[in-house]
Amino acid sequence: MEDKAELKAPKSKPNKIKTPSVPDDFDLALLSHYHSTNEVVYGDAIDLLEKYGHLTDKVSIDSLYDKIQLLLTQSNSVPFPSPDKGAEKFTFIDLFAGIGGFRMALQNLGGKCLFTSEWDKYSKQTYFANYGDFPFGDITSEQVKEHIPEKFDILCGGFPCQPFSLAGVSKKNSLGRLHGFQDEKQGNLFFHIEDIIRTHRPKAFFLENVKNLVSHDKGNTFKVIKETLEALNYSFDKRVIDGSAFVPQHRERTFMVGFDKDVFGKDVKFDFNTIKYPKKKKAAKTILQADVPAKYTLSDHLWNYLNEYAKKHREKGNGFGFGLVNPEGVTRTISARYHKDGAEILIPQGDKNPRRLTPHEAAALQGYPIYPINTKSKTRSLKIPVSDTQAYRQFGNSVVMPLIQAVGEQVVNLLQLQK
Known part of the structure; x- marks a missing residue:
């Protein structure tokens, strides 16, 4: 039998270190978030000055960011920049961010986004071009979760809903087995939201999902979500709303809002009837x-x-x-x-x-x-x-931005009462 050829790695030249041309996705997320927020959790971005210092003459985060932004988007102009630190009325994080429907809506209300996460590479490009922040990737990654700032006011996002049942969770509990985000084989993205809320205790959450979430699996899926969040001592209110009141499109979605009872008291409720609707529908x-x-x-x-x-x-x-x-x-x-x-x-x-x-x-x-x-x-x-x-694909997966803003306005109003 003929011997197989042995593959040998090419000899590397001594003292020759290959430098990356532009940051990878994680470094870009780290750099852009540090640039826009100056949060301590992104402090490792300073190390990127040495790693990518060859790209700019000025050794500063701002100069490096501007250079990389120009390289990747052919522009240093961001249509919807984050408010300056200290000028914001509240802070929030943007999970399952897509192209930033929550981001735009809450910024319009005076909010500052401290962290954003999205896994789709094309949605990241659109998000970066419009807001100047490159989203972190997979929120199930511990490396990504470690970069969520300790404190923020609102957790928001339109999370994908993977099938899971109340019976399945109860059975695993009775057997002493892990479930939800702790179950590596059957992990559900919702339980990562639970994990983040438990760890960071935001004052409020603001979530969006498909209309059928309420009836999925004979109501068990929604029951798990509601009881899981209430178990963290948050209020829980929901309503299915049609976006056609704000845009000329029939689009029904389930909205869920909750507030930390430790902060707002045990009787806190969100009243969806306070939402302001346009006087006239658009054609x-x-x-x-x-x-x-x-x-x-x-x-x-x-x-x-x-x-x-x-x-x-x-x-x-x-x-x-x-x-x-x-x-x-x-x-x-x-x-x-x-x-x-x-x-x-x-x-x-x-x-x-x-x-x-x-x-x-x-x-x-x-x-x-x-x-x-x-x-x-x-x-x-x-x-x-x-x-x-x-x-x-991005717009089909997106939210009705003005509807998010209308609901968000009332969330923020209730949030401000606590201050």
Whole structure:
């Protein structure tokens, strides 16, 4: 038998140390968070001056940050910067941050974000381009959790809900087995929220999830969430709200708000009836652009396919099919799969095939400021630095930003009463 060739590592040249061209994701998160907050927990960022000092002439965190920001985004202009330290009305952390719907809403209310976490690499790019902070990664990582500042006022986020049941948790408890975030094989992201709340004791939490969270697993999933947070001595109030009151889109989501009873007293409650709604709903036509490139018009092949697909399901008595938008009404719910065919929200074009929303229209549909659709400010307009496919995924996974702000305003009002 012929001997296998032995692979040998190439000889390295003496005294030759390879220096990284730009920071990796973790170093970039550390650098940007230290730059924007000066929190002690990010103090290790000072070491990055030696590691990446070759990138800038001035040996300072600000200079290094500015240089790297320019390299990665081709701009040092951030549309939605964090307020200066000391100028904020409250502080918060942004978990499962996506592209920053909670971040923008709470900053608009005077809040300062001290920590943010998001695992998707493309969402991180959009977040960094718009807020100047590069999110830390996987919140299940202890290395990431160690960089959460000790004190902050509000924990917020639209967390993904992985299936788990009350029965499963109870059974593991009875057997003395770990469950939730302590169970490495069946860990659920919600229990990482529990862990962070228990460790840091924020004054309040503000969470968002899908409408069906309330009924999932015959109500057991929601019962676990509610009882877990109440066991930490927090109040717990929820409501399902349709975003169509704020944007021209039917989008129902479950909102959960709670306050630390050790701080606010055992009788503290959050009243969702205090939320201020716009006097008039917006029509879909308010977010549509006049001149749209031809690439967003459906091909004959795709349009015929969608018609045949809808016909087949109608014959079976199902409601599946595409959704042609009434410009005077509201759209269906945009989803993360919108990039595939745009079926749930199609814009009619007279004699031509209908078209998809553009990414800018999709952003405006979620309430983000987009020049010139819904803001007159060119400088405070959301940047979209990713491909159309990734942009559709991001907006389909996002929150209705003005609704987050409306709920957040009442959370902050109650928070201020304690001071």
